[in-house]
Amino acid sequence: MTHVRTRLRQLRIDGRTFVWRAEIHHVQGSADCHRCVRLRVWGAGKTSQALQADLLSVAWPAPWGACATDGAYPASADVRAVISYALKHEWQPERQGGTFVLSEYEHAAGFSLPAFLLTDRLRTPESADPTLRVIQVYERRHRG
Incomplete structure (x- = not known):
């Protein structure tokens, strides 16, 4: 696993x-191999309940060696959308400890971002095939 860009960033939403x-x-x-970005968010300090979402890049067709060349990375607007969705779906950032996971299994049908899909593949290797899901998004977007 490659760990890059782990610096902490801040985002204000409704005064928080x-x-x-x-x-x-x-x-x-x-x-194919696909870029997946694990997003972790805290709303009340590092000991508060974390929010976690594994975001699968929908870049397709993937260039050869896509793992090295896909530059997908969540923008502030993407993070804001993840936080807003999680708050509406029972994430309690003020709760102490634990992790609230936006899983593909539970949340993918009701959540979307232009450049990403939720995936469980990072946590559960036998979950839905990311290649098939990325191809489906590409085909939906490019139908005449």
């Missing part, structure tokens, strides 16, 4: 400060 970091990983699909 959230601290977040994004770590770049890669997950294997049936036909």
Whole structure:
């Protein structure tokens, strides 16, 4: 696993400060390797309940060696969307300890970002094939 760009960043939403970091990983699909960014967010300090979302890049067609060349990284607007969605779906940042996971299994149907999908593949290698999911997004976006 590759860990890059782990510096903490801040984002203010409705007068509240959230601290977040994004770590770049890669997950294997049936036909390709895909960039996956693990987003972790805290809203009440490092001992508070963390929010975690594994974001699968939907860059396709992936260039050869996509793991090294896909530059997808969440922008502040993406992080804001993740936080807003999680707050509406029972994330309690003031709770002490634990992690609230935005999982593909529970949340993918109701959540979307332009450049990312939620994935469980980083936590659970036998979860849905990321290559098939990325191809489906590409085909939906490019139908005439």
